[in-house]
Amino acid sequence: MKECKINENKKRCNCSYEPCGKKGICCDCIQYHFSSGQFPACFFPSDVEKTYDRSIENFIKTYQKRGPWW
Ligand code: SF4
Incomplete structure:
Protein backbone atom coordinates (compact mmCIF):
# COMPACT_ATOMS: atom_id res chain seq x y z
CA MET A 1 0.00 0.00 0.00
CA LYS A 2 1.31 3.43 -0.94
CA GLU A 3 1.94 5.91 1.88
CA CYS A 4 -0.08 9.14 2.05
CA LYS A 5 2.01 12.19 1.14
CA ILE A 6 0.16 14.39 3.64
CA ASN A 7 3.15 16.59 4.53
CA GLU A 8 4.11 17.18 0.88
CA ASN A 9 0.46 17.84 0.04
CA LYS A 10 0.13 20.37 2.88
CA LYS A 11 3.08 22.35 1.50
CA ARG A 12 1.33 22.71 -1.85
CA CYS A 13 -2.16 23.29 -0.43
CA SER A 46 -5.64 32.08 -3.97
CA ASP A 47 -7.70 35.28 -4.03
CA VAL A 48 -10.79 33.36 -5.24
CA GLU A 49 -10.14 30.48 -2.84
CA LYS A 50 -10.39 32.95 0.07
CA THR A 51 -14.05 33.64 -0.79
CA TYR A 52 -14.82 29.97 0.06
CA ASP A 53 -17.09 29.80 -2.98
CA ARG A 54 -15.80 26.46 -4.25
CA SER A 55 -18.71 25.79 -6.61
CA ILE A 56 -18.06 24.37 -10.06
CA GLU A 57 -19.96 27.41 -11.39
CA ASN A 58 -17.43 29.71 -9.74
CA PHE A 59 -14.58 27.65 -11.22
CA ILE A 60 -16.07 28.05 -14.72
CA LYS A 61 -16.76 31.76 -14.15
CA THR A 62 -13.17 32.32 -12.99
CA TYR A 63 -11.78 30.36 -15.92
CA GLN A 64 -13.89 32.30 -18.41
CA LYS A 65 -12.70 35.58 -16.90
CA ARG A 66 -9.00 34.76 -16.39
CA GLY A 67 -8.19 31.78 -18.59
CA PRO A 68 -5.78 29.20 -17.19
CA TRP A 69 -3.99 30.54 -14.06
CA TRP A 70 -2.12 27.37 -13.05
S1 SF4 B 1 -11.63 23.22 3.54
FE1 SF4 B 1 -12.09 21.98 1.75
S2 SF4 B 1 -10.43 22.50 0.31
FE2 SF4 B 1 -9.74 23.09 2.32
S3 SF4 B 1 -8.57 21.31 3.06
FE3 SF4 B 1 -10.69 21.21 3.84
S4 SF4 B 1 -11.76 19.87 2.44
FE4 SF4 B 1 -9.90 20.62 1.41
Whole structure:
Protein backbone atom coordinates (compact mmCIF):
# COMPACT_ATOMS: atom_id res chain seq x y z
CA MET A 1 0.00 0.00 0.00
CA LYS A 2 1.31 3.43 -0.94
CA GLU A 3 1.94 5.91 1.88
CA CYS A 4 -0.08 9.14 2.05
CA LYS A 5 2.01 12.19 1.14
CA ILE A 6 0.16 14.39 3.64
CA ASN A 7 3.15 16.59 4.53
CA GLU A 8 4.11 17.18 0.88
CA ASN A 9 0.46 17.84 0.04
CA LYS A 10 0.13 20.37 2.88
CA LYS A 11 3.08 22.35 1.50
CA ARG A 12 1.33 22.71 -1.85
CA CYS A 13 -2.16 23.29 -0.43
CA ASN A 14 -3.48 26.85 -0.81
CA CYS A 15 -6.57 26.27 1.36
CA SER A 16 -7.02 29.12 3.84
CA TYR A 17 -9.68 27.36 5.90
CA GLU A 18 -7.52 26.51 8.89
CA PRO A 19 -9.90 24.42 11.04
CA CYS A 20 -10.37 21.76 8.34
CA GLY A 21 -9.08 18.32 9.27
CA LYS A 22 -8.81 17.22 5.63
CA LYS A 23 -5.89 19.50 4.75
CA GLY A 24 -3.27 17.39 2.97
CA ILE A 25 -5.58 14.38 2.72
CA CYS A 26 -6.44 15.10 -0.90
CA CYS A 27 -8.54 11.97 -1.48
CA ASP A 28 -10.93 12.97 1.33
CA CYS A 29 -10.85 16.64 0.34
CA ILE A 30 -11.80 15.97 -3.31
CA GLN A 31 -14.49 13.47 -2.34
CA TYR A 32 -15.98 15.89 0.19
CA HIS A 33 -16.19 18.84 -2.18
CA PHE A 34 -17.08 16.95 -5.37
CA SER A 35 -20.02 15.25 -3.67
CA SER A 36 -21.40 18.77 -3.02
CA GLY A 37 -20.84 20.02 -6.58
CA GLN A 38 -17.64 21.80 -5.63
CA PHE A 39 -13.92 21.62 -6.32
CA PRO A 40 -11.24 21.81 -3.60
CA ALA A 41 -9.37 25.03 -2.78
CA CYS A 42 -6.39 24.14 -4.99
CA PHE A 43 -8.58 24.37 -8.11
CA PHE A 44 -8.88 28.12 -7.53
CA PRO A 45 -6.41 31.00 -7.54
CA SER A 46 -5.64 32.08 -3.97
CA ASP A 47 -7.70 35.28 -4.03
CA VAL A 48 -10.79 33.36 -5.24
CA GLU A 49 -10.14 30.48 -2.84
CA LYS A 50 -10.39 32.95 0.07
CA THR A 51 -14.05 33.64 -0.79
CA TYR A 52 -14.82 29.97 0.06
CA ASP A 53 -17.09 29.80 -2.98
CA ARG A 54 -15.80 26.46 -4.25
CA SER A 55 -18.71 25.79 -6.61
CA ILE A 56 -18.06 24.37 -10.06
CA GLU A 57 -19.96 27.41 -11.39
CA ASN A 58 -17.43 29.71 -9.74
CA PHE A 59 -14.58 27.65 -11.22
CA ILE A 60 -16.07 28.05 -14.72
CA LYS A 61 -16.76 31.76 -14.15
CA THR A 62 -13.17 32.32 -12.99
CA TYR A 63 -11.78 30.36 -15.92
CA GLN A 64 -13.89 32.30 -18.41
CA LYS A 65 -12.70 35.58 -16.90
CA ARG A 66 -9.00 34.76 -16.39
CA GLY A 67 -8.19 31.78 -18.59
CA PRO A 68 -5.78 29.20 -17.19
CA TRP A 69 -3.99 30.54 -14.06
CA TRP A 70 -2.12 27.37 -13.05
S1 SF4 B 1 -10.43 22.50 0.31
FE1 SF4 B 1 -12.09 21.98 1.75
S2 SF4 B 1 -11.76 19.87 2.44
FE2 SF4 B 1 -9.90 20.62 1.41
S3 SF4 B 1 -8.57 21.31 3.06
FE3 SF4 B 1 -9.74 23.09 2.32
S4 SF4 B 1 -11.63 23.22 3.54
FE4 SF4 B 1 -10.69 21.21 3.84
